[in-house]
Amino acid sequence: MNAVLFDFSGTLFRIESTESWLRAVLRETGIALPEPELAEAARALESAGAMPGGARPERLPAEFAEMWAVRDQSAELHRAAFTGVSRQVPLPDPALHDALYDRHMMPTAWTPYPDAEFVLRTLRERGIAVGVVSNIGWDLRPVFREHGLDAYVDAYVLSYEHGMQKPDPRLFAVACEALGVDPKDVLMVGDERRSDGGAAALGCGVHFVDHRPVTERPDALRPVLDLVGQG
Template sequence: MKGVMFDFSGTLLRIESTEQWLDGALAERGLVLADAERAELVRRLEWFGALPGGVAPSEVPAGLAELVDTRDLTPELHRAAYTGLTRAAGLPEGLTADQLYDRHMSTTAWAPYPDAEPTLRELRRRGIPVAVVSNIGWDLRPVFRAHGLDPLVDAYLLSYELGAQKPDPRIFRAGCEALGLAPQDVLMVGDHLAADGGATALGCTFHQVPHLPVAARPAALTPVLDLVGF
């Protein structure tokens, strides 16, 4: 492999927990919930998959199904899908779905996996170009800058900017072109078999990592170094 494409959420970085997301938004507005009410709201938010990058939904309300399927094509669709899921969970007075949505885009809501920076740095040392290929509805570059990872990334291919979302081959082809490499020379690394694994249809090799909290996944990215050249 002569180049690597990485997914963003659940691969290089992970969003804060639903509890932290909710608590942060409540604290910003000076709101306090009773323990039982807070626990029930966390449960409902996770049931509907309201936190982008968090727990996958167990139920998508019928009126939101199409929005959820196409959410990563534009910023408007992304916000509409996730605020809709948040409203389905029900919110206390004084807290809105848009306020919660805005919080998930903050740089402090994301944390790199422990081996993300060392892996990217070693790839840079070896001269292996790196692209971030993400299904997303907002600009993640500030998150990479805030965590010191931006200098280690050569290109960003974001679904909302390209109008194509994984597993559409167009987004992977754009990634390969940005790296200046043929697909058969590029490794795609991601946590989602269907979305990220779609790169194999173009000829890329795929390496899957588990979608786990940061503390529970210390070294899933380091095997990537064995798959690329020196």
């Protein structure tokens, strides 16, 4: 293997909990909610799938279905889709829905998995190129910089910048071209079987990890080092 492509959310980084997300925005806006109401609102937002990088909607309203399917193809669609489902949940101030969306793009809302730095650094030491391929509607580069991982990434391929999203093989092809590698010499690592599995159509190897809380997944990325070594 000459290169490894990584997904972002649920693979290298994990978003904060829905309650932490809501609590941070309420604190920033100076709005107070009694604890039972805050907990209930957080549960409702999670059920709605309102937090990007969080749980999927339990029941997606029909009016959002078409937009939801292509939400990662532009910044505008991404914001509209997530704030749209968020607005299904009553909050004390309607402006909170946009504030919540803005919060999820902050580096402080994200935590790298415990073994992410070690694995990325080891790949760099071995001369293995690294790319990040993400279905996303905003620039995640500041997240990597803030957490000290940007130095280990050679290329970022973000769906909204290319108007296409995984599992479209063309997005993985863009990443391989950016790294100057043949797809058959590339390993794609992600947590979504359908989306990240699209790399297999190009001939890339594919390895999956589970999208779990950071505290529950201390070393799931380490097998990547063995897989690359085995080719």
